[in-house]
Every structure is written in C-alpha cells, then in structure tokens.
Amino acid sequence: MSTVLDPTAELSPSTRPRLVRPEQLEGLTVGLLDISKPRGNIFLDQLESLLSDRGIEVRRYMKPTVAKPAPVPLRQQIVGEVDLVIEGLAD
Amino acid sequence: MDRPVTQPELPAKTPDETPTMSRTLPALPADGLIAVVKRDCPTCELIAPVLADLQQRGALAVYTQDDPAFPETVAQPIDDRDLLISHRLEIEVVPTLIRRSGGSETGRTYGWDRAEWEKLSGAAGLGPGLPAMRPGCGALNVEPGRREDLLIRLGETGLAARRVDFGNDEDEFEAIFERGWTDGLPVVPPTERRVLRMLAGTTRDPKEVLGLCPPNLVELTVEKVAINAVMAGCKPDYLPVVLAAVEAALDPAFSMHGVLATTMFVSPVVVVNGPVRRQIGMNALGNALGQGNRANATIGRALQLIIRNVGGGRPQEVDRATLGNPGKYTYCFAEDEEGSSWEPLSNDFGIARGTSAVTLFAGYGLQGIVDQKARDPESLANSFAESLKVLHNVKLAPACDALLVVCPEHERTFRAAGWSKARLLEELYKRCEIPLERLEQGALGIAEGYPPGVLKSSRNKFRPGGLMIVRAGGSAGMFSGIIGGWTGGGFAGSMPVSREVKS
Numbered sequence: 001m002s003t004v005l006d007p008t009a010e011l012s013p014s015t016r017p018r019l020v021r022p023e024q025l026e027g028l029t030v031g032l033l034d035i036s037k038p039r040g041n042i043f044l045d046q047l048e049s050l051l052s053d054r055g056i057e058v059r060r061y062m063k064p065t066v067a068k069p070a071p072v073p074l075r076q077q078i079v080g081e082v083d084l085v086i087e088g089l090a091d
Numbered sequence: 092m093d094r095p096v097t098q099p100e101l102p103a104k105t106p107d108e109t110p111t112m113s114r115t116l117p118a119l120p121a122d123g124l125i126a127v128v129k130r131d132c133p134t135c136e137l138i139a140p141v142l143a144d145l146q147q148r149g150a151l152a153v154y155t156q157d158d159p160a161f162p163e164t165v166a167q168p169i170d171d172r173d174l175l176i177s178h179r180l181e182i183e184v185v186p187t188l189i190r191r192s193g194g195s196e197t198g199r200t201y202g203w204d205r206a207e208w209e210k211l212s213g214a215a216g217l218g219p220g221l222p223a224m225r226p227g228c229g230a231l232n233v234e235p236g237r238r239e240d241l242l243i244r245l246g247e248t249g250l251a252a253r254r255v256d257f258g259n260d261e262d263e264f265e266a267i268f269e270r271g272w273t274d275g276l277p278v279v280p281p282t283e284r285r286v287l288r289m290l291a292g293t294t295r296d297p298k299e300v301l302g303l304c305p306p307n308l309v310e311l312t313v314e315k316v317a318i319n320a321v322m323a324g325c326k327p328d329y330l331p332v333v334l335a336a337v338e339a340a341l342d343p344a345f346s347m348h349g350v351l352a353t354t355m356f357v358s359p360v361v362v363v364n365g366p367v368r369r370q371i372g373m374n375a376l377g378n379a380l381g382q383g384n385r386a387n388a389t390i391g392r393a394l395q396l397i398i399r400n401v402g403g404g405r406p407q408e409v410d411r412a413t414l415g416n417p418g419k420y421t422y423c424f425a426e427d428e429e430g431s432s433w434e435p436l437s438n439d440f441g442i443a444r445g446t447s448a449v450t451l452f453a454g455y456g457l458q459g460i461v462d463q464k465a466r467d468p469e470s471l472a473n474s475f476a477e478s479l480k481v482l483h484n485v486k487l488a489p490a491c492d493a494l495l496v497v498c499p500e501h502e503r504t505f506r507a508a509g510w511s512k513a514r515l516l517e518e519l520y521k522r523c524e525i526p527l528e529r530l531e532q533g534a535l536g537i538a539e540g541y542p543p544g545v546l547k548s549s550r551n552k553f554r555p556g557g558l559m560i561v562r563a564g565g566s567a568g569m570f571s572g573i574i575g576g577w578t579g580g581g582f583a584g585s586m587p588v589s590r591e592v593k594s
Binding site (some may be wrong): 001002003004005006007008009011014016091 | 259263270280282285314315319322396
C-alpha cells in the first residue's frame with residue numbers, strides 16, 4: 001500500500017465519492033447490461049418493460065462471459081450510448 | 092560507575108507522541124557516557140582503543156550505526172542500525188561523545204579531540220599513541236533521505252495534510268488521475284518522503300499561510316504548495332520560485348479568480364529574473380518558451396496544479412475558458428539578463444537587478460513577429476507595432492496588456508542604435524495610436540469595434556504600463572514574440588505582479 005499527501009483543500013472525502021444518482025430517469029437513456037448470469041435476462045426483461053412503459057429509452061447489452069470484465073469496446077459503446085446502466089448482478 | 096542502565100527513560104520528543112510510539116523507542120542510559128560511532132569512519136576506527144579504555148574506567152555505552160560488531164574492542168556495542176538513538180540524540184558527526192546525568196545531557200564533543208574527550212569523560216591520558224585531534228565523519232542518520240525516513244517512522248514530520256492510502260493493487264498514478272488531481276498529464280505521487288525533501292528547499296514554516304487561494308478562497312499553506320510542487324516534478328531548489336509565483340497569484344491586483352474564470356484565453360505566465368535563474372538552471376536562451384527545461388516546465392505547472400487542487404479551479408467548472416491555451420499546462424521562462432542591454436523586467440516593477448524575482452502576467456500563447464530585413468530601430472519598431480496592433484482584433488483599442496519578448500538579434504538592432512527599453516516603449520506607444528475611424532464598427536469591413544460617434548479621438552492599443560518588454564531566446568533567428576493578455580487587463584482586471592524570491 002502506498003500513501004500520499006492530499007494536494008487539495010480537503011473539502012471532499014478522501015475516498016472517491018460514487019457518481020450521483022439521477023433524480024429522475026425521464027429524458028435519459030438507460031442501458032441494461034446482462035452480465036451473462038443465468039436468468040439475468042428475466043430480471044432485465046422486466047425492467048425494460050417497466051421503463052419502456054414510462055417512455056424511457058432502453059438499450060440492451062450483454063457481456064460475453066460473467067467471468068471476465070466487460071471488453072473495452074463494449075464499455076466504450078455503452079458510455080457512448082446511454083446515460084446510466086443497470087445490470088443484473090446475481091442469478 | 093555503573094554499567095549502562097537498560098531502563099527505558101527516553102522521553103517522547105513531542106507532547107502529542109502516542110504511547111505506542113514511545114514504546115518503540117530504544118532505551119538510553121540515564122547517566123554516564125555515550126559514544127556513537129560507525130565502522131565506515133576512519134576516526135571511529137582510530138579511537139576504538141579509547142572507547143575500550145573508557146569502558147574499563149566506568150560507564151560507557153557505545154552505539155554503532157552500521158555494524159553491530161564494531162568496535163570489537165568494546166564489550167556489547169549497542170546496535171543502532173535503525174538509527175533511532177542517533178536520531179533522538181541529533182547526532183551529526185561520528186564519533187560523538189555525550190555525557191548524561193540524571194536523564195539529561197550535560198555535554199558533548201564530536202570528532203576526536205583528546206582535550207575535549209578528557210574534559211568530558213574526566214579521564215586523563217586517553218589515546219596516548221593517537222594524534223591530538225582528528226575530524227569525524229558524517230553520521231548516517233543525517234544522510235540525505237535518512238532523516239526524512241526517521242521523521243516519517245516516528246510520526247514527527249509535522250505535516251498536516253490528510254494521508255490518502257491507495258490499495259495494494261491500485262496503480263498510484265492511475266489512482267491520482269481518478270481523483271482528479273492532475274492537469275491531464277501524470278504527476279509525481281506526493282509521498283511524505285518527497286514532500287519533506289521538497290520542504291527542505293525553503294526555510295519557511297510548512298504551516299505558514301500564504302493567503303486565500305482562488306477560486307474557492309481556501310487557506311493555502313507552504314505545505315500544500317510543496318505537495319503540488321512535488322506532483323509537478325519540481326526539485327526542492329525550485330520551491331522558493333514557486334512560492335513567489337504563488338504569492339504573486341494571490342495578490343488581489345493579479346485577480347487570479349477572474350483570470351481563471353474568464354472565457355478568454357489567459358492564464359498566469361511566469362517570468363523569472365535574478366540570480367535564481369542560473370542557480371536552478373532555467374532556460375532563457377534557445378527555445379526559452381518551449382519544452383525541455385525542467386525548472387521552466389515544472390514551476391509553471393506547479394502554480395497551475397495549486398490553483399486546480401487547492402483552489403478548486405477546474406476547466407468547465409469555475410474555469411470557463413472557451414479555448415484556453417497550451418500555456419495552461421505551464422508557462423514559465425527566464426529573462427536573458429546577461430545578454431541584454433536592457434534592465435530586467437522585474438526592475439520595471441521596482442525590484443532591482445540582482446534580486447531574484449518572478450513577474451506574473453495574465454497572458455496566452457505566442458504570436459510571432461518575423462522581421463529579417465530591418466537593420467534600423469525605426470523599421471523594426473514599425474514591424475513590432477503593426478504586429479502588436481492586431482492583438483485580439485485590429486478593431487479593439489485598448490485591447491489587452493501584452494508582453495513583448497524580444498529575441499537577441501532584434502535587441503541587437505536597438506542596442507546598436509542606443510535605444511533603451513524606455514525609448515522602445517515610447518516609440519511603440521507612438522506607433523500604436525490608432526485613428527478613431529479605423530476603430531468604428533464596420534470600418535475595414537469588420538462589425539467589431541466602437542459604435543460610430545462614441546470615440547472623440549484616436550485610441551492607443553495599450554493602456555499606459557500595459558505593454559511590457561522582456562528579452563529571451565536563442566542567438567540565431569530574427570523572431571520575436573508577443574504574449575497577449577486579457578481584455579480585463581489593467582486596474583479593473585489583472586495587473587502584472589512581481590514578487591521577490593525568498594529562500
């Protein structure tokens with residue numbers, strides 16, 4: 001482990017904050033990422049249906065395998081196409 | 092006398108030292124003599140018999156810095172390879188002989204000096220075969236880097252900044268990027284060790300507050316400057332120049348907040364004058380405004396990182412620049428005073444030649460002036476003036492302040508004609524007086540300009556004092572340059588500010 005001295009005014013927490021969640025989904029494009037866990041598609045299908053009913057644009061993505069991080073081209077594609085991502089983490 | 096006692100009695104050096112820290116401290120005899128030696132010291136080798144003699148005569152504890160077996164003449168030398176005792180005793184030279192009484196020091200001598208050793212030990216006839224005197228060697232605990240390590244180990248650095256730990260699998264360079272602490276290029280991770288070494292570059296107290304750092308108006312300490320200077324890649328010798336540049340930036344006259352927040356191009360340009368330029372190896376000659384010199388590059392960068400990290404001034408946040416300019420990474424160079432017939436720039440701001448100083452100018456980019464034909468000062472001044480008049484827009488006057496960087500081959504022409512800097516400025520102002528009909532909206536087929544009828548007379552391109560001259564550059568090439576400024580130049584906006592560089 002290495003330790004450095006904070007170069008800032010220390011006005012924010014030393015741990016990196018999570019991205020702020022959007023207050024509403026209206027007007028945003030939502031990505032649904034299937035990580036290739038069994039039955040993740042059932043969960044995401046339900047979400048897609050619920051979101052689409054509210055008029056929210058949804059795009060679907062799928063990782064090739066649950067065992068590895070998403071390939072860089074897929075990550076870049078998602079970043080370029082949607083405002084936020086929901087993924088089904090467990091089966 | 093008794094043999095050295097083993098009871099731990101070393102008091103904590105600072106009141107806030109934790110009990111845990113105290114327990115890690117080695118024992119120190121309350122009474123008697125202490126010698127600190129190392130094998131890698133010919134004087135220590137020389138006086139090894141004296142140590143044995145003193146030990147036989149009474150209480151003597153011998154601490155050895157590098158080899159626990161040394162000196163072989165002594166019974167049970169005490170291993171101080173971790174240098175904690177040496178550090179506590181503030182040993183600078185080996186051998187050092189110390190007398191302690193009742194838990195505190197009553198005297199010390201260093202190197203070998205028979206008279207001093209006899210006086211301190213109260214023992215006569217020490218080292219009969221030895222020379223009367225022999226200087227010692229440097230102690231290991233004060234070798235470069237060692238002292239910093241000891242301060243860190245003992246929690247005695249006095250550094251106030253929050254410690255940020257990175258995970259074992261985390262790349263520290265990437266982690267720093269992700270925290271938003273960089274200008275987009277990698278920075279040197281500001282470890283305690285590096286920051287301590289950086290602070291050795293100044294005599295100023297790390298806790299000293301230099302002022303309120305824009306835009307968030309946060310107290311800016313010498314320590315925070317040092318942290319960011321490490322990140323920028325500065326050497327400790329550069330720190331005084333960085334501090335002077337920071338002080339200039341914090342001067343309300345410079346209006347750092349406005350310079351940062353403007354949609355225009357500007358950012359601090361740092362010009363360095365005086366002996367410090369050569370002392371830290373700055374470039375004032377070929378490619379002075381370009382890449383490749385560490386001091387030039389990192390001093391300007393440190394200032395930018397401070398505004399970003401401490402002040403919170405980030406692009407597309409408070410920094411509203413439309414385009415910005417590449418000098419916002421770093422923009423710092425030295426004036427070629429030795430090659431110039433003119434007084435240095437800092438002299439124009441009341442700091443005498445021979446005094447190290449920085450001058451901050453809110454500027455951007457570089458507009459070249461190419462003139463390879465002029466051999467008389469009038470022609471060259473005409474060239475300069477016509478080039479200056481296009482700054483921001485040919486239709487704007489006054490437009491902005493400007494820093495004219497005159498190259499050696501151009502300065503030579505003025506020098507040969509006996510033109511001082513004041514004369515050149517006078518001639519340039521004369522030529523930069525622009526008739527009102529050229530400035531009105533629509534004139535020259537350009538909508539920009541003053542509404543018709545507003546101007547009653549000609550306008551000068553520059554406010555009084557708004558045009559500055561500095562000499563820099565390589566010996567070949569008739570290529571001077573103009574560093575443009577901010578529309579808000581002058582009293583209502585940003586004034587150039589000079590600050591003396593203090594050690």
